[in-house]
Amino acid sequence: MDAELPAGTSEAWAALSADPALVERVSYGGPSDGLPARLPVMELARATVAACALAAAELTAVRTGRQVPRVRVDDGAVATAFLSDRLVAVDGRAWTTFAPLSRFWRAADGWVRTHANYPHHRARLLAALGLPGDAGADAVGDVIAGRRAVDVEETVYAAGGLAVAARGAQEWAAHEQGALVAGQPLLTLEAVGEGGPTRAWSRISGTPLLPCAGLRVLDLTRVLAGPVATRTLALLGADVLRIDAPHLPESQEAHNDTGMGKRSTTLDLGDSRDHRVFEDLLRGADVVVTGYRPGALDRFGLSPEALAERRPGLVVAQLSAWGRYGPWHERRGFDSLVQAATGIAALEGSDGEPGALPAQALDHGTGYLLAAAVLRALTEQHRRDGGGTRLARLALTQTAHWLVHGLTKTPERERGFAPERRLTETDSPMGRLRHALPPVSYEDGPVNWARPPGRWGTDPAAWVAA
Incomplete structure (x- = not known):
């Protein structure tokens, strides 16, 4: 393990209430100049991906009965993944990520x-x-x-x-x-309900080793952090079904990036028939991930307390922009807005004009932390033979605070970042899709998603048959 690097990884791993000794299973390499910035963006990216990969390796060990696989974090792959929304293309056509009035x-x-x-x-x-x-x-x-x-x-x-x-x-x-925000931890992970049915864990074997095999994830998230998290769970073998309201528009270009490995459907939870379909899906779910404003989904019975009562043993992960506290807790938000509000844009600016991070790093970093929290919750449930409902909560502002006040820049170890080395192409319903390879990597783990994204909102509202 590179002695000068583990501080950020150790901090993220500690926030997940995990065994600190497991950080020794992580090693690092690759060009570290892919996300140049005044702030320690590369350190944020490396640490969040490392924590996620280590959480996947830990759950893999739980489900195989083996030692925790070794984790390798390649900085080039990490930087490319953090730029995935800018690098994705269909038939050579890239996506313009910001509209003219977003500036x-x-x-x-x-x-x-x-x-x-x-x-x-x-x-x-x-x-x-x-x-x-x-x-x-x-x-x-x-x-x-x-x-x-x-x-x-x-x-x-x-x-x-x-x-x-x-x-x-x-x-x-x-x-x-x-x-x-300054008084909040990087994330929280807690039990919110006792008991519940014992999860029918089965041993996994073969290659690749998929720690989320057999698990079902309801994905109620939108651009960008939540979909990055659920995209990662899909990589690790979960059956991920994204659900959107039919009246809310979504960008197919965004889905081309974050829909890897997942299926996508639309349901109007205010419609009684669609709500019954959702309740049927919930009864079969193991994980629910939400990315709407705090409280926005409570009227549909999706508060953590209501979910714990109706579906004991569920893992619930909630993401927000500004946190579930304070005068801004009900406000909508995106990475770019959080950068501007928290001083990041000022720190990255010059000549009196605000700047920006080299990637939507708050989104991507929080997404990998969110996936890591789900994986750790699953591990803790297994160790406690069910362990009740688990709740993870994260916010972009808390990740921003860690970036500005908690992380330290480290010298570049190796130059020569070339994103094309970590890109691949595959056929998809939209055309020839170019996308970033996943940065989450551990011994005998997956190297790519099992399926490309489909057309947004067109899949059946049903789980894949076991």
């Missing part, structure tokens, strides 16, 4: 970051600014330039849109939400 704008007293990739977010942004639905960037820029950044933030959020004032790290620390 920084100069306000009267600073900067504002907006997110308007989805049509409904674009419409709400324009309405909040008093602009017609066909307004373009020039009109938006003129309106924002005449207003204070915080006023734009409050006005747009009140209209259901997405905008944040760009703050410095000290300004965020003094903000009520930022001060609360």
Whole structure:
């Protein structure tokens, strides 16, 4: 093990309440210059992938009865995976990840970051600014330039849109939400219900060793962290079924990246017939992962407490942007907005203009931590012969706080990052798909997903037959 590297991995592993001695099973290599930034982005990427791979190896050992497999973290593969949303292509056509109105704008007293990739977010942004639905960037820029950044933030959020004032790290620390984030752990993993049916664990064998084989995952997440987590669980053998509301649009291009290994369907949980279908799926599920605003799904009986009562022994994983506390807990959020609010954009900027991380690193890093938390919960359930319902909670802001205040940059060990070495192509329903190979790697583990993504929302709302 490289002596200068394990601090970040050890911190992430400790946050998962795992055996610290297992970190010795991890080794590192490959070019470390793939995510250049002022902040320790490569350290974040390496640590989160390492923790996820080690959690997969640990569960593999539980299900095989063998020693924990050795984990190898290749920095080139990690950096490529963190750029996967920018590198994915179909028949040579890449995806434009940000729409024209998703950007920084100069306000009267600073900067504002907006997110308007989805049509409904674009419409709400324009309405909040008093602009017609066909307004373009020039009109938006003129309106924002005449207003204070915080006023734009409050006005747009009140209209259901997405905008944040760009703050410095000290300004965020003094903000009520930022001060609360600083007092939170990187993640939480706890038991929320006792008892429940004992999981019918079976031994796994052969190659590759898939620790999630036979497990069923309900994926109620959207761009980008949640789908990265469930994409990883699919890599490890889980039957992952993503469920979206039919009235919420989704980008097929985004699904081409994060839908690897998964199936996708739509259900309207407010419709009685669709809700019955969902309840049937829930009865057969082992894991439920949600990525909506805190409380947004509670009316459908999807709070952790309600799930623990109806489906004892479930693993529930919840992801949010701003955390489940403080004045911003009900706000929508994306990686780019969290970067702007928490001071990351200011730290990465220059000449008075905000900058950005070289990848959606908060999304990807939190996604791998989320998958790791699910894997650790499954391991703990196995060791405790059922162990009750387990709940994992993560937030992009908590990952951001760790990046800014918890991690330390390390010298590059090896240069020469070339993402094309970690890309592959496969046939898909959309055409010839180029995608990043998975960075989660351990001895005798999978090297690629068993299936490419399909067309979003077109799969049956049913589990694959056992």
